[in-house]
Amino acid sequence: xxxxxxxxxxxxxxxxxxxxxxxxxxxxxxxxxxxxxxxxxxxxxxxxxxxxxxxxxxxxxxxxxxxxxxxxxxxxxxxxxxxxxxxxxxxxxxxxxxxxxxxxxxxxxxxxxxxxxxxxxxxxxxxxxxxxxxxxxxxxxxxxxxxxxxxxxxxxxxxxxxxxxxxxxxxxxxxxxxxxxxxxxxxxxxxxxxxxxxxxxxxxxxxxxxxxxxxxxxxxxxxxxxxxxxxxxxxxxxxxxxxxxxxxxxxxxxxxxxxxxxxxxxxxxxxxxxxxxxxxxxxxxxxxxxxxxxxxxxxxxxxxxxxxxxxxxxx
Amino acid sequence: xxxxxxxxxxxxxxxxxxxxxxxxxxxxxxxxxxxxxxxxxxxxxxxxxxxxxxxxxxxxxxxxxxxxxxxxxxxxxxxxxxxxxxxxxxxxxxxxxxxxxxxxxxxxxxxxxxxxxxxxxxxxxxxxxxxxxxxxxxxxxxxxxxxxxxxxxxxxxxxxxxxxxxxxxxxxxxxxxxxxxxxxxxxxxxxxxxxxxxxxxxxxxxxxxxxxxxxxxxxxxxxxxxxxxxxxxxxxxxxxxxxxxxxxxxxxxxxxxxxxxxxxxxxxxxxxxxxxxxxxxxxxxxxxxxxxxxxxxxxxxxxxxxxxxxxxxxxxxxxxxxxxxxxxxxxxxxxxxxxxxxxxxxxxxxxxxxxxxxxxxxxxxxxxxxxxxxxxxxxxxxxxxxxxxxxxxxxxxxxxxxxxxxxxxxxxxxxxxxxxxxxxxxxxxxxxxxxxxxxxxxxxxxxxxxxxxxxxxxxxxxxxxxxxxxxxxxxxxxxxxxxxxxxxxxxxxxxxxxxxxxxxxxxxxxxxxxxxxxxxxxxxxxxxxxxxxxxxxxxxxxxxxxxxxxxxxxxxxxxxxxxxxxxxxxxxxxxxxxxxxxxxxxxxxxxxxxxxxxxxxxxxxxxxxxxxxxxx
Ligand code: SF4
Numbered sequence: 001x002x003x004x005x006x007x008x009x010x011x012x013x014x015x016x017x018x019x020x021x022x023x024x025x026x027x028x029x030x031x032x033x034x035x036x037x038x039x040x041x042x043x044x045x046x047x048x049x050x051x052x053x054x055x056x057x058x059x060x061x062x063x064x065x066x067x068x069x070x071x072x073x074x075x076x077x078x079x080x081x082x083x084x085x086x087x088x089x090x091x092x093x094x095x096x097x098x099x100x101x102x103x104x105x106x107x108x109x110x111x112x113x114x115x116x117x118x119x120x121x122x123x124x125x126x127x128x129x130x131x132x133x134x135x136x137x138x139x140x141x142x143x144x145x146x147x148x149x150x151x152x153x154x155x156x157x158x159x160x161x162x163x164x165x166x167x168x169x170x171x172x173x174x175x176x177x178x179x180x181x182x183x184x185x186x187x188x189x190x191x192x193x194x195x196x197x198x199x200x201x202x203x204x205x206x207x208x209x210x211x212x213x214x215x216x217x218x219x220x221x222x223x224x225x226x227x228x229x230x231x232x233x234x235x236x237x238x239x240x241x242x243x244x245x246x247x248x249x250x251x252x253x254x255x256x257x258x259x260x261x262x263x264x265x266x267x268x269x270x271x272x273x274x275x276x277x278x279x280x281x282x283x284x285x286x287x288x289x290x291x292x293x294x295x296x297x298x299x300x301x302x303x304x305x306x307x308x309x310x311x312x313x314x315x
Numbered sequence: 316x317x318x319x320x321x322x323x324x325x326x327x328x329x330x331x332x333x334x335x336x337x338x339x340x341x342x343x344x345x346x347x348x349x350x351x352x353x354x355x356x357x358x359x360x361x362x363x364x365x366x367x368x369x370x371x372x373x374x375x376x377x378x379x380x381x382x383x384x385x386x387x388x389x390x391x392x393x394x395x396x397x398x399x400x401x402x403x404x405x406x407x408x409x410x411x412x413x414x415x416x417x418x419x420x421x422x423x424x425x426x427x428x429x430x431x432x433x434x435x436x437x438x439x440x441x442x443x444x445x446x447x448x449x450x451x452x453x454x455x456x457x458x459x460x461x462x463x464x465x466x467x468x469x470x471x472x473x474x475x476x477x478x479x480x481x482x483x484x485x486x487x488x489x490x491x492x493x494x495x496x497x498x499x500x501x502x503x504x505x506x507x508x509x510x511x512x513x514x515x516x517x518x519x520x521x522x523x524x525x526x527x528x529x530x531x532x533x534x535x536x537x538x539x540x541x542x543x544x545x546x547x548x549x550x551x552x553x554x555x556x557x558x559x560x561x562x563x564x565x566x567x568x569x570x571x572x573x574x575x576x577x578x579x580x581x582x583x584x585x586x587x588x589x590x591x592x593x594x595x596x597x598x599x600x601x602x603x604x605x606x607x608x609x610x611x612x613x614x615x616x617x618x619x620x621x622x623x624x625x626x627x628x629x630x631x632x633x634x635x636x637x638x639x640x641x642x643x644x645x646x647x648x649x650x651x652x653x654x655x656x657x658x659x660x661x662x663x664x665x666x667x668x669x670x671x672x673x674x675x676x677x678x679x680x681x682x683x684x685x686x687x688x689x690x691x692x693x694x695x696x697x698x699x700x701x702x703x704x705x706x707x708x709x710x711x712x713x714x715x716x717x718x719x720x721x722x723x724x725x726x727x728x729x730x731x732x733x734x735x736x737x738x739x740x741x742x743x744x745x746x747x748x749x750x751x752x753x754x755x756x757x758x759x760x761x762x763x764x765x766x767x768x769x770x771x772x773x774x775x776x777x778x779x780x781x782x783x784x785x786x787x788x789x790x791x792x793x794x795x796x797x798x799x800x801x802x803x804x805x806x807x808x809x810x811x812x813x814x815x816x817x818x819x820x821x822x823x824x825x826x827x828x829x830x831x832x833x834x835x836x837x838x839x840x841x842x843x844x845x846x847x848x849x850x851x852x853x854x855x856x857x858x859x860x861x862x863x864x865x866x867x868x869x870x871x872x873x874x875x876x877x878x879x880x881x882x883x884x885x886x887x888x889x890x891x892x893x894x895x896x897x898x899x900x901x902x903x904x905x906x907x908x909x910x911x912x913x914x915x916x917x918x919x920x921x922x923x924x925x926x927x928x929x930x931x
Pocket of ligand 1: 849884886889893896901915
């Protein structure tokens with residue numbers, strides 16, 4: 001039952017986000033068509049503006065536009081780009097998998113480093129390892145991603161010439177190069193995600209370890225490894241997963257900087273270009289797809305949460 | 316609120332001061348181009364060198380700090396003022412306002428922050444003037460949330476309700492009581508927003524969507540220096556360093572503010588084991604299954620060690636039940652935990668010995684002790700809800716206890732777990748084994764705990780308030796169950812409780828503890844008919860009498876171990892106190908064979924008629 005309700009809430013959220021994106025563009029003071037076409041203060045040609053108004057249907061009532069907009073959305077049509085008349089959905093779905101791959105690799109790296117190190121630091125709380133790891137996490141969290149990325153390029157691509165400075169090669173064309181090109185941007189993203197997971201794991205473990213049920217496990221004579229894995233880490237993962245979900249969601253739109261630094265043709269790069277070109281349909285399409293993914297991700301995480309914490313399932 | 320750690324505060328202060336004073340430092344013009352000297356190294360005129368068009372790097376760095384901090388400060392302030400106002404209004408006025416502000420904030424929070432910023436930049440065009448409202452919008456929902464939560468938490472507190480009853484206007488209440496109360500969390504949120512705004516501003520500028528060239532900005536500087544970084548890395552490294560140091564000190568300041576606003580206890584120390592020391596020469600009762608001798612438990616605090624358990628001795632024979640009674644704070648639970656080596660991290664056994672058969676538990680290494688725990692020596696805890704792991708099935712948790720000590724297959728251990736659940740009186744045990752703890756009733760959970768404890772047929776069971784959370788009927792059933800199990804296995808039982816009526820039913824001998832010490836120790840019949848310590852007598856009178864008359868509560872509370880009276884610890888609450896009682900701590904004296912008391916007037920109580928006992 002709770003699954004159905006979560007799905008319902010998710011659908012409502014998507015609808016709200018789509019409406020907000022739609023309205024945001026229409027509610028800006030002034031004529032959207034004119035704003036879109038004015039570049040560098042030059043007033044656009046009236047005929048061109050009229051043509052664009054017609055193409056975007058801006059002369060119709062807002063309700064008509066809204067309906068047309070949603071009919072388009074439901075049939076998977078996100079409109080066409082203003083710059084090159086390409087289909088927005090085509091562009092978006094060509095680039096989406098690349099961004100998702102980047103996020104997935106970054107998440108994997110972060111989970112594999114942040115969680116074990118957080119557990120270890122918590123178990124050695126106050127010791128030298130804990131202090132060292134806390135210091136590194138704090139530092140890593142303070143260096144903005146585009147600085148990390150730029151420095152990685154400087155060191156590994158320019159000075160050491162170990163990895164390509166950026167770009168993208170399809171896996172089928174050249175698997176090795178594909179991996180080499182995904183590696184640095186993914187690590188850059190992980191440099192901000194891993195410390196978050198580290199801190200959350202550490203805090204959650206420190207919290208869980210003092211709970212009564214851990215004492216019960218020890219009273220049963222369970223071996224230390226079993227106590228730590230089945231009773232401490234297992235319960236500590238619940239808040240960690242929540243934080244992971246939140247941050248993965250933020251990453252959906254937040255890889256902009258990393259993609260830019262590594263010249264990686266992902267979804268965010270598309271967005272930046274569209275923003276620069278004031279290509280409204282494209283911006284609208286990208287934002288919408290990202291928001292849908294964001295909501296879908298939260299839904300998935302709710303479901304994972306239900307598996308991790310049986311108490312949630314009752315609600 | 317505690318003091319804010321001065322180091323990050325000073326660091327942020329220095330950066331802010333530099334940003335404030337740049338125009339007066341006599342630095343070269345940050346936008347003056349000097350192409351012939353592009354990428355020149357450090358010189359006297361240009362301390363950090365010149366950038367790709369010959370502008371002075373140091374000057375641009377400091378002017379960059381100025382623009383970055385201005386944007387961050389303005390946007391965070393706007394977000395703070397508007398967001399807090401909206402949150403307070405939503406929380407306080409409720410209804411439609413609540414709906415509009417909070418739901419709107421939730422929707423904005425659905426957008427990733429950078430995405431939101433990009434969207435707004437699309438609409439308004441790039442530039443520093445756009446940047447401030449954009450960032451303000453990004454941080455607004457955070458303030459709304461924090462303020463709203465703060466208001467909800469104080470709204471129903473008594474003083475606010477009282478003011479409302481007195482007819483104080485809503486606005487006045489908001490300004491006078493609510494705002495100061497949510498100040499802490501809002502301050503934390505503000506410092507977070509500032510730090511994050513610096514990062515976001517530099518990121519947007521790096522993309523060319525923030526501060527517009529040629530105005531100096533760290534993000535722009537990093538972006539521009541990228542093209543030449545292979546030849547001259549310094550113009551790239553300086554702004555990277557400046558940005559990192561600024562964010563680092565701002566983050567540290569956030570942590571410091573948070574720590575000051577929301578202090579979470581002192582971190583515990585991590586020593587657990589007694590250094591192996593010579594065992595004291597111990598006479599102990601022949602045939603005892605478990606004997607505790609002169610056990611002292613210490614907790615290290617910043618003000619020195621306190622001792623919540625002092626020199627406690629008792630023993631249990633096989634098949635015998637020893638009850639340890641006392642109010643909360645008497646040290647009875649800590650004694651039980653010390654025996655199994657399960658003391659909380661802050662506490663450690665300081666002196667004494669615990670003999671289990673031939674073995675001394677306090678000095679045993681953890682691995683050996685672990686093999687005893689849950690096997691020969693088991694424990695049941697007070698609150699079965701928190702003592703069971705909420706994320707594992709009941710059966711799994713029992714299987715774990717079985718398999719920790721016996722090499723059974725998962726399948727046969729599961730069958731045994733089901734049999735155990737049936738044994739402790741859980742109907743439909745095969746199905747219940749698959750339940751999670753929250754799906755069972757309190758009584759069921761306690762039975763499951765007991766099943767877990769007896770899974771490996773212990774020779775000694777320590778039960779810490781096993782019936783406290785249960786209603787009277789269930790309580791009686793659990794006691795009966797314990798008695799049956801004892802009879803079946805001949806196990807010894809240590810029953811820790813504050814409820815004397817339960818003791819009368821189940822115990823053979825009783826230890827009465829007060830403020831960390833044994834104050835009386837004797838056979839159950841004698842304790843109940845002729846208590847030789849006023850505390851025992853007071854406890855007896857505080858139990859609900861069977862004839863329905865009112866129980867007499869003991870006035871006052873147990874003294875904390877760091878504030879013990881000089882003489883008899885019970886003296887401040889004792890109705891039979893004499894001056895002599897407060898002169899020196901009374902010793903534990905033997906009044907009769909097997910009956911000890913820690914009251915200097917015990918001879919007088921002994922002469923009183925039966926059923927009256929001490930100071931009737
Ligand atoms: S020693 Fe004195 S104060 Fe203490 S319990 Fe006995 S009579 Fe009361």
